[in-house]
Amino acid sequence: MPPHTVRHLDEMLPWNDKLQMLECIAAVEEAPDVMTFSFRTPDQNWFRYAPGQFVTLELPVSPEPAMRTYTLSSTPSRPYSLAVTVKAQQGSVGTRWMLDHLRPGMRIRAYGPAGDFSLASHPDGKYLFISAGSGITPMMSMTRWLHDCAPATDIAFINCARRPDEIIFHDELRLLAARMAALKLSFIAEQSSPRHAWSGLHGRIDRTRLELLAPDFNDRTVFCCGPEPFMRAVREALQAMGFDMARYHQESFQPAAETVVTPTSPAGDDPGAMPQTATVRFTRSGVEVECGLDDTILLAARSAGLKIPSACEFGVCGTCKVLCGGGETVMNHNGGIRDDEIGEGYILACCTRPVGPVEIDI
Ligand code: FES
Structure with missing residues (x-):
């Protein structure tokens, strides 16, 4: 076209x-x-x-x-x-x-x-968007959306960068702030940049800077995105100030400490009676492979010479979603699959292990 x-x-x-x-x-x-x-x-x-x-x-x-x-x-x-x-x-x-x-x-x-790191999943009238480096991207998506659809929304927008010239979307954010009365921008730079005059804050995010830049943080739903040490600093500062962490949301493409364990089919009652291997049959390819009970369906497919697309490989991105045609499995995911998809028989191959014979539709 x-x-x-x-x-x-x-x-x-x-x-x-x-x-x-x-x-x-x-x-x-x-x-x-x-x-x-x-x-x-x-x-x-x-x-x-x-x-x-x-x-x-x-x-x-x-x-x-x-x-x-x-x-x-x-x-x-x-x-x-x-x-x-x-x-x-x-x-x-x-x-x-x-x-x-x-x-x-x-x-x-x-x-x-x-993904559910979105104000669509956690709607509110007041937000704190706090990010570092390229973690600004989901905040930009949400701020652009609010500019177009709810421009009066109250947003405290904080972005941290190593140097002023590394702040992404700086000029566009200033334009948006000129058109959104309740969008308050704050930038924090760790170091100076020889080519940029800098009148913003220096240093790293901490409790003092957070209170200074968003004094009413307790009234806001928080979205946080950046490297894990940055997000940890934000979490610890908020927790220390008594913030209700049920209103804190973060985006990470690194493994979380805890995973959601979802039996996708009934497992046997007596672990002692379970075999140590399971047969995985890939129905469309007509290939069958024997794998250990600790192996994921993704590994089983690879050992059979089959390719299931994958990215994060810890159950967050949803790329490895496949249909399980039958059999016993256990899935330990990190939010990369919806309940209705599980109900329809889909699994994430990277974090699903067989409990018994399994059929996979690839
Ligand atoms: S590869 Fe990301 S959920 Fe499986």
């Missing part, structure tokens, strides 16, 4: 949560080693997602494709395209490939969207 064809939403099909091809339509530099990539679909679908959700991209790096999960920085209130804003950390392979090679006109595969 020619890029300038104008179609209306009611003439277009929505993007769904199955495998999709995305076409890059823009690559924009935001800060050092940070770029925003915007996409549409070749058939011009519209994008249905909640602000703050993520997608998993299949990046064609060598020797084999890498799956990487990125929070969307775009807002579903502008549904003709979506965007991720990515930062290449030292040693990065997938994100570095995007920065160096992904350009308008190229196509990549995407899975999603998924």
Whole structure:
């Protein structure tokens, strides 16, 4: 379809949560080693997602494709395209490939969207969005959404960066704040930058700075995203000040300390009687493999020479969702699958183990 064809939403099909091809339509530099990539679909679908959700991209790096999960920085209130804003950390392979090679006109595969780190899941009238580095992306998605759909919303927006020139979306946030009377921006930089005059706060987030920048934090629902040490500092400061942590939400693509254990089918009563291996049959491929009870379905598939797409491999991104056609399994996930999907028989292959013979629909 020619890029300038104008179609209306009611003439277009929505993007769904199955495998999709995305076409890059823009690559924009935001800060050092940070770029925003915007996409549409070749058939011009519209994008249905909640602000703050993520997608998993299949990046064609060598020797084999890498799956990487990125929070969307775009807002579903502008549904003709979506965007991720990515930062290449030292040693990065997938994100570095995007920065160096992904350009308008190229196509990549995407899975999603998924995740419940969204004001759609935790609605309120007052928010504290607190982020560090590229953790600003879900906050940007939610702030853009509120600008478009509820511009009077009260938002205390705090972003922490190593240096002032590394603050992502700085100029756009200032424009948004000029149009949203109750959006209060605060930036904290750890170090000075020789090229930027800096009148904001210096240092790292702590209880004193939090109280200074959001004195009414107790009235707000908190969304926090950034490296784990940063999120830990925020959690500890809030806890020390008596904040109700049921109103604290964070996004992390690292394993959580606790997982949700979901029996996806009844297990046997007598563990002593259970065999130490189980047969996993991949029905569409016609392949059968014997695996240990400690092995995941993902590992069993790999040992059988089959590929199930995966990214995080600890049950958060949902990329490895497959249909279990029968048998006994136990799933230890971290929120990457919905209850209704479990009810329909889906499992996350990376965190599901067989208890007995199992059939998987791949
Ligand atoms: S690979 Fe992310 S949930 Fe399985």
